[in-house]
Amino acid sequence: MSQDTIEVISKPNYEILNIDHEQQYAMKNSMVYAKYNYSVNANKLFRLAVSSIKPDDDGFLHYETTIPELKQAFGFTSNSLYRDIDSLTEEFSSSIQIETEGGGFKKYWLFSMCEFDREQGKLLIKFNQDMKPFLLNLKDSLYYNKRHLSEIMEMRSIYSIRLLEMITEKHKQRFIKDATQIYISLDEMREALMIQDKYKKISHLKDKVIQVALDEINEYSNIVVTECSPRKRGRSIVGFEFTIYGMGSAFALQYKAAYMQELELRKKDKLERNRLEAYKRNMKRSEDKAKPIDGQMSI
Numbered sequence: 001m002s003q004d005t006i007e008v009i010s011k012p013n014y015e016i017l018n019i020d021h022e023q024q025y026a027m028k029n030s031m032v033y034a035k036y037n038y039s040v041n042a043n044k045l046f047r048l049a050v051s052s053i054k055p056d057d058d059g060f061l062h063y064e065t066t067i068p069e070l071k072q073a074f075g076f077t078s079n080s081l082y083r084d085i086d087s088l089t090e091e092f093s094s095s096i097q098i099e100t101e102g103g104g105f106k107k108y109w110l111f112s113m114c115e116f117d118r119e120q121g122k123l124l125i126k127f128n129q130d131m132k133p134f135l136l137n138l139k140d141s142l143y144y145n146k147r148h149l150s151e152i153m154e155m156r157s158i159y160s161i162r163l164l165e166m167i168t169e170k171h172k173q174r175f176i177k178d179a180t181q182i183y184i185s186l187d188e189m190r191e192a193l194m195i196q197d198k199y200k201k202i203s204h205l206k207d208k209v210i211q212v213a214l215d216e217i218n219e220y221s222n223i224v225v226t227e228c229s230p231r232k233r234g235r236s237i238v239g240f241e242f243t244i245y246g247m248g249s250a251f252a253l254q255y256k257a258a259y260m261q262e263l264e265l266r267k268k269d270k271l272e273r274n275r276l277e278a279y280k281r282n283m284k285r286s287e288d289k290a291k292p293i294d295g296q297m298s299i
Helices: 003-010 038-052 067-074 080-093 129-135 158-171 186-192 202-220 249-292
Strands: 015-016 024-028 062-066 096-099 105-108 111-117 122-127 144-148 182-186 223-233 238-247
Touching: 015 024, 024 038, 024 105, 024 129, 038 067, 062 067, 062 223, 067 096, 067 122, 067 186, 080 111, 080 122, 080 223, 111 249, 122 129, 129 182, 158 182, 158 202, 158 223, 158 238, 186 238, 223 249, 238 249
Parallel strands: 015 062
Antiparallel strands: 024 144, 062 122, 096 105, 111 122, 182 238, 223 238
């Protein structure tokens, strides 16, 4: 075999990583409930890479992007990503766990390789071949989840991204117009969001996880959630029922507009409360400094 032939065979196929927020990403439904503990930006990078896969791809390519492109995709204004790219890609060294029948599980690693060229500011990634069943040839399957990147790239909470995908997976249909009720059990939510040992009080779970997620889902996604009602077994809450509308509904458009006004008021109120708390803390520190030290007289 000639040297030229060897070079052609060994040269990897490259694809520029998609950063167009109008693109869609798709994954098998089992990925919606998979356990993995990635940060919000690692989740976004994962979905950016998935959106670069074409429907008829039979294998994974090497996906290439640059720090300026990622900054644009993430909405960053500083150059901190040059510093943080190591820790960001290091997150993918932890596994993704997918439940199997009989209470078992399989663990996978998302990427087989992440390479960063600091001189050129280029990032090169490739999916692990074991991820093929979850990310490739989905057009022939009914059991996959599909969203637009624009729905998740502005979100600041990982809970928002994962809960949006869980809600739409539960619906099964691609387009939601009329009111639909979706039930998610408490166990499903805790497992998928990796909060089995957090927010034990339901009030804390609703404030710190569900409400945060619903605010961002209603602000950025193409559905609106108009109700979130607890479902009980006896006196215990076992899950939540969500009422959702697609943006094809006139009611949904009106509800979203009203919700955004209320959300803006809540944000302003929170900002004012934070300012007041900061003022009180500063006053307390000033008072403490003004107090005489034991044994000394104040003038």
